[in-house]
Amino acid sequence: MQTSRSKKLSYRPINGAHAIVEVVFFVQFSPEFNQATRTKLASLEFDLKNDLPKAEQIKKVAFQFASGHHPSVQSSDEELLGVVLQGLKEDGSVEWMLRTTENTIAIHCLDYTTWAEVSTKAEGFLKKAFAHMGDSNSSLAVVGLKYVDKFICHDISDQPNLSELFKNDTPHVVKTAFYNDGLWHSNSGWFDKLDELQCLNQLNIDASFMDANENKPIEISIDHTVIAIIGNGNCSEPILELNLDFMSKLHLKNKKVLADLLTEDMQKRINLKP
Incomplete structure (x- = not known):
């Protein structure tokens, strides 16, 4: 009998030990x-x-153009x-x-x-x-963190089982994706709180082929951006508003979203501890 750790899954994280292909830390200021x-x-x-x-x-x-019968660059x-x-x-x-x-x-x-x-x-x-x-x-207006995770299904001779990657009851994937034998995407956004700040989550999930040849592996991309809205140009000390503790709170929000998305087997596979 196979255990959950030894079970062969339809999908694997792109990097073996984890699925992260890119992390973006960003800050936006107002005015420009x-x-x-x-x-x-x-x-x-x-x-x-x-x-x-x-x-x-x-x-x-x-460019500024000189007018006339033969326009030319003036400066x-x-x-x-x-x-x-x-x-x-x-x-x-x-x-x-x-x-x-x-900005x-x-x-x-x-x-x-x-x-x-x-x-x-x-x-x-x-x-x-x-x-x-x-x-x-210019003062700090927005602090954000973006994660891009990818999972690959190399063997597509049989229909891959999306339920081995995503929980059937996850609120973040459109239900038709579990019954679709082709490409699909599921995009959503919502607000929640980070301390006393308004926080915007943007989640885009896509299923695609890794290149134009449809015999090539299927790729599932999870693009999650979490954006904390600091203010509208009324923060006089931006460096005091941004530190590792603050970014760690955004990081925990990303882990929570992944935990809501991924099955227990896949969470173990990428060592996710929400």
């Missing part, structure tokens, strides 16, 4: 950064060159929007990335190990970014 703040944030490239050596500035170019202006800093693996793929835009700072981890290790490193990047904001007139 002025050009002085954008320039200071772009200089992060020099502070983080050991961790994130590949740097690229994001710019918007505006062009470049506006700095943000910066993208990347740390690469040996194979050239992205391991870590820091990205700034007109957002985001840290992407694409090589997840443990929450303790990843969150500590992300917090360090965010604090360095805050240090470059100086006397910016």
Whole structure:
């Protein structure tokens, strides 16, 4: 008799020990950064060159055309929007990335190990970014955490049993997905509380083939974003509002959603302890 630990499941996590392909820590500010703040944030490239050596500035170019029978470019202006800093693996793929835009700072981890290790490193990047904001007139408005998990079914000679991945009574998957022999998606959103803050959850779940060949493995992608709404530009000390404890609370919300989604067997398979 097979135990739940030895039972062969239709689906497996994409990374063996866990299913996480990307985690994004992000903060949004209001009002948008002025050009002085954008320039200071772009200089992060020099502070983080050991961790994130590949740097690229994001710019918007505006053209002015001279009128007439033969229009021509009269002048062009470049506006700095943000910066993208990347740390690469040996194979050239992205391991870590820091990205700034007109009002957002985001840290992407694409090589997840443990929450303790990843969150500590992300917090360090965010604090360095805050240090470059100086006397910016932008204040913290939103703090968010996004997880992308993937599960693969390699043997599709028989119809994979979705009930081995998701609980039959989960509130987060459309019921027709359990009886559908093709591709499907299930998208939802809801508000709840984080301490005294309003918190938005966005959950997108998709079933697709890993490439255009329909004989290839089926991939289930779980994209969960949890967004804490801090305020509307009335927070004067953003660095005090964002720390590892706060991010850990967002992390626990993600674990709760996964626990509501995944079967007990799959939770054991990825060592999920909600």
